[in-house]
Amino acid sequence: MSIITQELLEELFLLYSQNSVLKLHGDTLPIETEKLQRTCEHLFAIDYNLTLIDNNFQDILCQTYPPKLILTHTVSTIKEITKIHFGETEENIEEKERKTKNVKKNTKKGNQKTKKKEKQKRKKENNVVDERKNKKEKENEKDKKENQKEKEKEKEKEKEKKKKKKKKKEKGRERGKETKKKGNKTDTTKHQKSKKDKEQKKDPQTEKKEIKHPLFSTLLISRDARCRKRFPIEFCYVLNKSLCRSSTLSKGIELMFTGKKNPLKTLSGFVPHTSTRKKKKIRNKDPEIQLIQNGKKEILKEIKKNVENKKEKFNEGTIPEVRLVDIALMQKVWKIKYIVDLMVEIKKEKYKLIVSSSEKGDSYDRYSTFSVNSMPYPGVELFGEFQKNGYNGEGVIYDWDDPINTATLKIDPKLLKFPLLKKINFQNYRKWDIIKLTQNYMKVILTMVSDPRKNTGLDIHCLSGWDRTPLFCSLARMSLWADGLIHQSLSPLQFLYLVVGYDWLLFAHKLNDRVKNGYEIFHFCFYFLQFIQNDEFKLSNYQKKWDEFLLKRKKIKIKIKKQIKKQNIKNGTNKGKSKNKNDLNKKQILTKNGKNESRGKKCQKSESKKEKMKKNKKKKKSMENDISDEDTKSYNRRAEKLKELQTIFTKFYKKNVLSQFKN
Structure with a gap:
């Protein structure tokens, strides 16, 4: 296959x-x-x-x-x-598992106490049981004598039944001989086959049990x-x-x-008029x-x-x-x-x-x-x-x-x-x-x-x-x-x-x-x-664009959050912080001073960044050339597969489908 x-x-x-x-x-x-x-x-x-x-x-x-x-x-x-x-949900399932574990621990402690009580009860029960055994032994002796008499009567009845069956078989054989002479033959093979078929159906190994799928x-x-x-x-x-x-x-x-x-x-929403009696709700066991x-x-x-x-x-x-x-x-x-x-x-x-x-x-x-x-x-x-x-x-x-x-x-x-x-x-x-x-x-x-x-x-x-x-x-x-x-x-x-x-x-x-x-x-x-x-x-192009798209969205969200914080600081509505104006002014002053001090450092870093950018551009160009070669190969494979599939389809469709309807 x-x-x-x-x-x-x-x-x-x-x-x-x-x-x-x-x-x-x-x-x-x-x-x-x-x-x-x-x-x-x-x-x-x-x-x-x-x-x-x-x-x-x-x-x-x-x-x-x-x-x-x-x-x-x-x-x-x-x-x-x-x-x-x-x-x-997953949380509800975890809670149920915890409860079952706690119940098991409590049951172990309770079982030790119950064992001592059970031993005391058993001793009392054993004394009562000994008295009952003596009475039962006497009653059993009487029953055995009566059962022996009944068995002897049943054996006599079985002997009489066997004699009657022998007489019936002899009569059946005589009738069978007469039918053979006339030509009416009885098929005994059919009865034997039917018994074998029934026995095979009852075997659990031959039977195939259909399993219900959980989503059914x-x-x-x-x-x-x-x-x-x-x-x-x-x-x-x-x-x-x-x-x-x-x-x-x-x-x-x-x-x-x-x-x-x-x-x-x-x-x-339309419901027909029914009797006012309340019906019992039947719960589904599934x-x-x-x-x-x-x-x-x-x-x-x-x-x-x-x-x-x-x-x-x-x-x-x-x-x-x-x-x-x-x-x-x-x-x-x-x-x-x-x-x-x-x-x-x-x-x-x-x-x-x-x-x-x-x-x-x-x-x-x-x-x-x-x-x-x-x-x-x-x-x-x-x-x-x-x-x-x-x-x-x-x-x-x-x-x-x-x-x-x-x-x-x-x-x-x-x-x-x-x-x-x-x-x-x-x-x-x-x-x-x-x-x-x-x-x-x-x-x-x-x-x-x-x-x-x-x-x-x-x-x-x-x-x-x-x-x-x-x-x-x-x-x-x-x-x-x-x-x-x-x-x-x-x-x-x-x-x-x-x-x-x-x-x-x-x-x-x-x-x-x-x-x-x-x-x-x-x-x-x-x-x-x-x-x-x-x-x-090609799906890989869509996947790359999705990664870029989601990164841009994250950056935009981070910018919006920062802007909202700045506005809250200015308006004095920043949650979880003091709303005194003097405290807020101090924070603003510290941020301004920090910016002024860091300007000189940024100028030094900008020169080193330019050099790094030039190096990165050269690496990207070399990487793009390598990736372009891989893309062309994958594109050719994709095009070849789809062309081959199309040619096979047109061949069989015209020969086996369109030719029949034209004729």
Whole structure:
């Protein structure tokens, strides 16, 4: 399975073109999906320690997700996350451990006292037991005599039964001889096989016990918060952060039909009239669900603060349980900060009903803790023009004047201060063609990925999550692979199999339907690789700029603090110090005198600094020449990898997909 030949790739493209969506769930899966799943698992396992979440364990998590979800975390990290990710912080866990240690010490002291009391009780009990033994021995002798008589009677009855069985067997043999003469033969072999099969099933060694993943119960609750139950799941793990994919948020109407609980409660605060009797609260024994229930209180406090700032009323009954778990899963488990919303609409309407909504359209600002970036990207229909234009994306512009396009481009203002994004004028995004639009969006995504701070994960989603999301997810994976950050040991042919099989096919992209209508977004993804070969999309450049950017911010903060202290000293409002004017004047005089004395020393140092600056410039020039040689080599490697990947794709796509639809 490690060696992927050209024949395997041909089979994959043929399978992809013939089936619009594979059967990804159920008790029995076809051989093709199982084979594809195993090969993808093996390709991931070459470079990573995997953990698998069974999608079909007792209940299907999502019908359009792979049968087994692949995570590149180690097993230990996932278990540690599940202990802390809802309700319990690290401080609370440490306090519990201290209490348990103190209880053990107290129990040791108490045990010594109890042992002395127990010895005294045992002596008294032993005297009573001796008297009881004598009585029981007499009673047992009587019982033995009675039991002997009963056994003799039972033996006589068994002899009579054996005689009756012999007579029945003799009659059965006579009947068997008669049937053989007539030709009706009895099959004794079938009965023997059935007994052997039963014995084999009962053996514990042959049975495979399915193990429940610790995140399974949380995903069961959070899946109803998203459209088509496509909850946020990790597709790549880079630089100690998880990159996730999902669909947009679902509204109350979809929850009404998909949720297991009372559907009317999931709507905006409406609860049906019920009896006034108080029902007993049933506690869930699942420890992870108990942690979720404890974690809701902390999340509710944050939501209340955001709502009270806007002077709006807050009712806990109006917020669905499912939405809170979705926030906790993104914030605590995957540690997401940035959300890339590719929807063109703020709220999706069907038959004049709001079916789904994005995080930017949440009325309660529940997702205000995240950095929500509205980056509207045109749907599949625009890629029909890409086909008509001879598979050329230059000059293909989307019609933004359509009334469906309610969303506008809004990127986090802190990100816009980043030096590589300052040059781009995002206000002119409606004039850009598809190539320039995707290029600039990829630059924004790469800045998010290269953020060196902690808890800065990323979630990409469009409406349903199977057309535009795989486009940007696979482009991010391919650019990181070309830089040598992920899947380092995979060849271009192996890596292409993984991208097409896992990112597109197993996550239910409808290729057959899209190619028939001429919406070739899948083809555009690999066609676009020629526009990412530049040095602008190399992640190491973004990492260097981040280091410079964060250093400048620290220096600016230090300057502002110094200025504030000086102003406080002048105004006499310096905290923790005397406010007498005489004391403040003394300090100011000392600082002035210190400056005057140090002027002569500074003049002497300035001459030596100039000499040092000249030497440093010469060193920098020599260093820059060495670095430039390394950059050109790495750039050439990146360009060669992406070119080779593009040529392999076009070869198999034209031969196995486009040729079938033309015929």
